[in-house]
Amino acid sequence: MxxxxxxxxxxxxxxxxxxxxxxxxxxxxxxxxxxxxxxxxxxxxxxxxxxxxxxxxxxxxxxxxxxxxxxxxxxxxxxxxxxxxxxxxxxxxxxxxxxxxxxxxxxxxxxxxxxxxxxxxxxxxxxxxxxxxxxxxxxxxxxxxxxxxxxxxxxxxxxxxxxxxxxxxxxxxxxxxxxxxxxxxxxxxxxxxMAAVETFSCTILGRGGHGAMPHQTVDSIVVAAQVVTALQTIVARNINPLEAAVVTVGELQAGSALNVIADTARMRGTVRYFDPKFQHYFAPRLETMIKGICEAQGASYEFHYHHLYPPxxxxxxxxxxxxxxxxxxxxxxxxxxxxxxxxxxxxxxxxxxxxxxxxxxxxxxxxxxxxxxxxxxxxxxxxxxxxxxxxxxxxxxxxxxxxxxxx
Known part of the structure; x- marks a missing residue:
């Protein structure tokens, strides 16, 4: 050196x-x-x-x-x-x-x-x-x-x-x-x-039904919307504001008709950060939030997380x-x-x-x-x-x- x-x-x-x-x-x-x-x-x-x-x-x-x-x-x-x-x-x-x-x-x-x-x-x-x-x-x-x-x-x-x-x-x-x-x-x-690159995917598993009878369903889109909103609080309320991090949901796919409540919603996103100390932080934090929201709404989920590149x-x-x-x-x-x-x-x-x-x-x-x-x-x-x-x-x-x- x-x-x-x-x-x-x-x-x-x-x-x-x-x-x-x-x-x-x-x-x-x-x-x-x-x-x-x-x-x-x-x-x-x-x-x-x-x-x-x-x-x-x-x-x-x-x-x-x-x-x-x-x-x-x-x-x-x-x-x-x-x-x-x-x-x-x-x-x-x-x-x-x-x-x-x-x-x-x-x-x-x-x-x-x-x-x-x-x-x-x-x-x-x-x-x-x-x-x-x-x-x-x-x-x-x-x-x-x-x-x-x-x-x-x-x-x-x-x-x-x-x-x-x-x-x-x-x-x-x-x-x-x-x-x-x-x-x-x-x-x-x-x-x-440059930042670390990590990716995640999540499928919300609800129960579909008629758009006019929501009480008979578990609306995966409503659950997914709550998940997307909640994930933004990880950086906003869990990470020191003097440290840089990003959680982005870049894909959200659900539903096939305007009067049908979708039984599944799929999302994918990316996580970025500079400090290596966050390497094992985001995956369990994301899943904890997703699990809590799904349990509260009567849905289930499938979650996958991948570490691609370090910072x-x-x-x-x-x-x-x-x-x-x-x-x-x-x-x-x-x-x-x-x-x-x-x-x-x-x-x-x-x-x-x-x-x-x-x-x-x-x-x-x-x-x-x-x-x-x-x-x-x-x-x-x-x-x-x-x-x-x-x-x-x-x-x-x-x-x-x-x-x-x-x-």
Whole structure:
């Protein structure tokens, strides 16, 4: 772990930037090729093949089929030093693209609506630069191309299959192109950056009947309505107001006719929080409320709860590294955004539980060009000028991480 950050560098800033800017056309080519042929989680065969062929052409050692479609590349400087991992996710979403760009998705109903095509292109550009400048750093760099971030989650199986071992990783970094921030900014903070992701489903079992004879029924919709309202009090009245948490019921389905009281109502929702202490809190609290309401109304229920991703928690020392790098890359303190936390989730969290690391946001929005639609929107797109900035961020992370070894 870095105890202090180096104040100087052996590499010329201008030369690094010019070399990376020279990669910009190639970065755009990779990104647009990936954008045209998006693939869902654990189905990224074409994506993995492009990465594999590119790494082969660059002479970079790599392992394929890690967690089905994942790839782990290793770039060795030939000199002793630490091992830094760079993680990039590569899956798309089940979204039908509405953009009219020339490189729009050719796979109906699937789209890179979250920027993972850009993440992969940035990682490939970083790999190319480092492979061609092995004398610019010490130790080794692992680049982890991860499947299935959008679901069901590829980080954990990659870890289980040794992505962080042989050689063992000392630190890890990753970025997310972020349309909530303008181009030319970096969002980073120590501690929690993104929330835990947990989901629940509940079926209320009542007794159906005629809409004009409610006394003969147990109205599942009425019971479900009370449940939805009561669940909102968990955060409002059970959680310290200085701590962040969310309970959202996103689906509620019941009934088939206006004059029929439904015998079942089904709901699904999500829970989000930053503090790991809540990991075992919400599931029993939700069920206690649901059980009490159902018993009071004469209904029964079925309840299921799933823990998907833990919160994304950045190591303070690695967050300092990213801040230092961002100030060098952006050349102005105004581009550094410290207040950037979000209740969105990410399975980068599993990597950060294993080794010290930092996940950060790279501003990618450009409203003047209409490149500011939100993530997961069918017209999502980002300013491709962010791609070389991402490469430079990673290259300088490698430079400073290896320069600070040993701590």
């Amino acid at each position: 870095l105890s202090t950050l180096p104040q100087g560098t052996d590499l010329d800033t201008t030369q690094i930037r010019l070399a990376i800017r020279g990669l910009h056309p190639q970065l755009i080519h990779w990104r647009r090729q990936l954008h045209q042929f998006p693939e869902l989680g654990f189905q990224e065969r074409l994506t993995a093949d492009l990465i594999h062929r590119t790494l082969q052409d660059l002479g970079i050692e790599h392992q394929t089929e890690v967690a089905k479609t994942g790839i782990v590349a290793l770039i060795d400087s030939g000199r002793p030093g630490p091992v830094l991992a760079i993680r990039a996710d590569m899956d798309a979403l089940p979204v039908t693209e509405e953009s009219e760009v020339s490189y729009r998705s050719q796979h109906l109903g699937i789209m890179h609506a979250c920027g993972h095509d850009g993440h992969t292109a940035i990682a490939l550009g970083t790999a190319q630069y480092l492979a061609q400048h092995r004398d610019s750093f010490r130790g080794q760099v692992k680049i982890i191309f991860q499947p299935a971030e959008e679901g069901p989650g590829g980080a954990k199986p990659m870890i289980e299959q040794g992505a962080l071992d042989n050689p063992r990783v000392d630190g890890i970094v990753g970025l997310h192109l972020w349309n909530n921030l303008p181009l030319g900014t970096v969002g980073v903070c120590a501690g929690p950056l 994304v928690i950045n190591d303070p020392g690695m967050a300092d590294l990213i801040r230092s790098v961002a100030l060098a890359v952006l050349e102005t303190p105004a581009g550094l955004v410290p207040d950037c936390r979000t209740m969105g989730g990410e399975d980068m969290a599993f990597f950060l539980q294993e080794v010290p690391g930092c996940y950060f946001f790279l501003g990618s929005a450009n409203p003047r060009q209409g490149l500011d639609y939100p993530h997961h929107h069918p017209r999502f797109n980002f300013d491709e000028a962010a791609l070389p900035i991402g490469v430079e961020m990673f290259v300088r992370c490698v430079e400073q991480f290896s320069a600070g070894w040993p701590a």
